[in-house]
Amino acid sequence: xxxxxxxxxxxxWDVFADIQxxxxxxxxxxxxxxxxxVALVAGVIGYFMVLRDQSFAGHSLANVGFAGATGAALFGxxxxxxxxxxxxxxxxxxxxxxxxxxxxxxxxxxxxxxFTASLALGFLFIHLxxxxxxxxxxxxxxxxxxGISDADVRxxxxxxxxLMAVLLFIARPLLFASIDPDVAAAHGVPVRVLSFGYLxxxxxxxxVAVQVVGVLLIFALLxxxxxxAQYVTTRPAVSVLLAVALALLFTWVGLAVGYVxxxxxxxxxxxxAFATYVLVRGxxxxxxxxxxxxxxxxxxxxxMGGSV
Numbered sequence: 001x002x003x004x005x006x007x008x009x010x011x012x013w014d015v016f017a018d019i020q021x022x023x024x025x026x027x028x029x030x031x032x033x034x035x036x037x038v039a040l041v042a043g044v045i046g047y048f049m050v051l052r053d054q055s056f057a058g059h060s061l062a063n064v065g066f067a068g069a070t071g072a073a074l075f076g077x078x079x080x081x082x083x084x085x086x087x088x089x090x091x092x093x094x095x096x097x098x099x100x101x102x103x104x105x106x107x108x109x110x111x112x113x114x115f116t117a118s119l120a121l122g123f124l125f126i127h128l129x130x131x132x133x134x135x136x137x138x139x140x141x142x143x144x145x146x147g148i149s150d151a152d153v154r155x156x157x158x159x160x161x162x163l164m165a166v167l168l169f170i171a172r173p174l175l176f177a178s179i180d181p182d183v184a185a186a187h188g189v190p191v192r193v194l195s196f197g198y199l200x201x202x203x204x205x206x207x208v209a210v211q212v213v214g215v216l217l218i219f220a221l222l223x224x225x226x227x228x229a230q231y232v233t234t235r236p237a238v239s240v241l242l243a244v245a246l247a248l249l250f251t252w253v254g255l256a257v258g259y260v261x262x263x264x265x266x267x268x269x270x271x272x273a274f275a276t277y278v279l280v281r282g283x284x285x286x287x288x289x290x291x292x293x294x295x296x297x298x299x300x301x302x303x304m305g306g307s308v
Contacts, residue, residue, distance in 0.1 A: 022256055028146070030150065030153050035255055036248060037156050039250070040247070041209075042225070045201060046223055047229065048174060050230055051226075052198075056111055058218070058219070064086050065083040065086055065207060067121040068084070070082075083207035087202070087206055143212050145212045145265050146258070163201055173190075212269075214266055221269070225242075228246055231280055
């Protein structure tokens with residue numbers, strides 16, 4: 001149906017007409033609402049993920065979510081519930097291993113141990129799956145934002161409200177603990193509690209975001225916008241706003257292009273995010289080379305003038 005629909009629609013120069021076309025069908029209304037809420041939270045949580053150097057932890061929680069979602073579908077439970085429960089158990093496991101090692105930050109060893117165990121479970125659930133179950137696995141891996149139901153939207157709305165409320169409450173101490181955990185602990189900030197709480201929030205966001213981009217493409221919303229924002233500015237508030245704006249832009253444009261083409265929405269969201277990241281890094285490299293070259297020429301001219 002979607003492929004046939006894509007063959008009959010296209011964009012025009014009338015922006016308002018294009019917006020009406022995009023939002024004409026109920027499934028697109030659900031897709032835009034759900035994807036907007038997911039991108040909004042992903043921009044904020046992704047900022048702290050990049051700041052805390054926990055990209056590997058986020059990737060691991062996504063794959064843990066894969067095991068949870070596939071297991072939930074296998075046993076007839078809602079995949080979102082399985083995603084969050086698996087993420088919560090993974091957060092407990094990572095934090096427990098770190099406490100045993102007496103570390104404030106998540107170590108790659110602890111994250112990797114939980115990551116490999118979750119993959120093993122995922123493979124087991126796939127082995128036990130049926131042909132009908134395989135379609136659910138595909139949606140978990142790559143997302144299915146155009147197939148989000150009204151019930152899924154309600155779950156995403158309530159999850160977004162909860163996540164944003166908690167993030168606003170812990171934003172300042174979490175920022176302090178992310179920048180310098182030792183100094184924050186010396187000032188009485190509960191660094192380990194915040195670290196575990198952040199992992200739980202990340203697990204919940206992964207559970208929600210998987211419906212949009214899937215576990216294999218989740219970095220497109222969680223990491224890339226935040227990474228771009230932190231290359232552009234070092235001011236926390238501006239960086240968070242920029243990360244949210246970029247996540248929304250990639251999501252909205254990806255949905256629009258995916259609507260008029262027969263190709264997956266997750267592919268476009270990920271591609272636009274990666275292309276922007278490459279452009280920003282490339283532009284930064286050229287700018288730094290230009291500044292360094294200009295400084296070298298200026299110093300050389302000054303030295304020549306001095307010698308004369």
